[in-house]
Amino acid sequence: RDGQFVPASWDEALDLVADKFVEIAQKHGPDALAFLSSAKCTNEENYLVQKLGRGLIGTNNIDHCARL
Structure with a gap:
């Protein structure tokens, strides 16, 4: 927050990730x-x-890195 690392709950962290996924998909596809x-x-x-x-x-864009 405000450029600093602070403790966050799992709910806060997952909400942030979900919001960023939506933001990226809307902005860049x-x-x-x-x-x-x-x-x-x-x-x-x-x-x-x-x-x-x-x-x-x-x-x-999906990869599972399984190489023979």
Whole structure:
């Protein structure tokens, strides 16, 4: 706050992140956002990440970093 780090509750922090996601998507479009998940996530978890990114935010910028 005001350029300083201060303690915040989880609700405050998540509200800030959600507000910034909306602000970025409105200003620059949904493809300004990306979703990254771990290669250690299961297929089901990665599926949920891509559903969140594509369905809720509207971006195709999704990577799970699973490389063979």
